[in-house]
Amino acid sequence: MRKCKFEDFIDGYLLNRLSERDKEAFEEHYFNCSSCFEKLQERDVIIRTIKNHPELLITEKTEARVPLLATLKKEVRAFFTPRQLVLAGLTALLVLVVIFVIVPRNQAPAPNFFLTDEETVRGSSITLISPVIDMNQIPSSFEWKKLGENIEYQVSIFNHQLLWKATTKENRITLPEEVKAKMVPGEKYSWQVKAFSPDGTLIAVSSRVQFKIAAQ
Amino acid sequence: MTLNKIEEDIQELVVRYRPIIAFRVRKALGAQNVDCEDLVSEILSQVLEKIQSGEFRGESSLGTFVYTITSRRIVDYIREKSKVMKYAPEPHPHPDPQETLEAQEMSERVKKALGFLKPKYRDVLYLYYYQELSREEVANRLGISPRKVSELVNYALKLIRKELKI
Helix, strand or coil, rough: CCCCHHHHHHHHHHHHCCCHHHHHHHHHHHCCHHHHHHHHHHHHHHHHHHCCCCHHCCCHHHHCCHHHHHHHHHHHHHHHCCHHHHHHHHHHHHHHHHHHHHHHHCCCCCCCCCCCCCCEEEECCCCCCEECCCECCCEEEEEEECCCCCCCEEEEECCCCEEEEECCCCCCCCCCHHHHHHHCCCEEEEEEEEEEECCCEEEEECEEEEEEECCC | CHHHHHHHHHHHHHHHHHHHHHHHHHHHHHCCCCCCHHHHHHHHHHHHHHHHHHCCCCCCCHHHHHHHHHHHHHHHHHHHHHHHHHCCCCCCCCCCCCCCCCHHHHHHHHHHHHHHHHHHHHHHHHHHHCCCCCHHHHHHHHHHHHHHHHHHHHHHHHHHHHHHHH
């Protein structure tokens, strides 16, 4: 059976979505078309039943379904026109490219310090061995991990300012008595070692480690 | 034309047009309006009167003729009422006159049919008919295409109609 073209007006008419012109045309039509009027009556009962008993249609999913993703989509659509959305996407892409591609390329690489023609040390680290924790008494010596041969180490000890600085080719140094005399129990100190190649080039630096001498 | 034949024609006309006029009147005035039934009877009387007095000359269909009388009477009623209602209190809510036994029975069957529907159909009917969202809005809410919404609504209605015809 061929479908009447006015059948598509039924929902619009019952849900008050038709223009005044379409509404009048449809009204005149259902006064003349018993098939459409029958369908209209039937749809009216269905819609009124749904309106009076929405609980019959509420599924667990009705509230929970999609909302998160779909609502987000809807919110985004409500906020942006398609053109703005494309622009926002491109901007985000550009920012990601800058963060992950351009910035890393432009960052200065970790310095390489050349010990000899064959031996290279990537800059920055000298591991300090002792003291690295709080001490019961004033330390008599300072020790760190050896980097290689013919390297000169510069050791600095600080309280609030530089207390003492000395150089050695060993990987440890004994603290002179006059320096020990300046150190006070209960105070905090820090120390750092820098390594230099034979030609005087800085090749490595340790972190500045803090230690405390326990009060007597 | 015999008196019997005229009687039959009038009966046929009333049987055919009364529900249509009633539907149009309730839609325009609201199903709870206490005057609906009186207005429907009044319109039917006017239609019969005009036919008998020869006012209906067959220039348009009978349906269009009845529609025109119905629409004019509704407009007149709204005009009269808006004058009166300036001074009169709101009428008390009245039971829906359309809730006849037949309509109630049909509604019960619709309720039963709704209970049998799969969740995907219930979701779409809830959003489309209860929340009165547009096809596109339902599509957005459910993450499907508007065409799919139409398909689901049409199929759900088909399932309900099937239940009503049992």
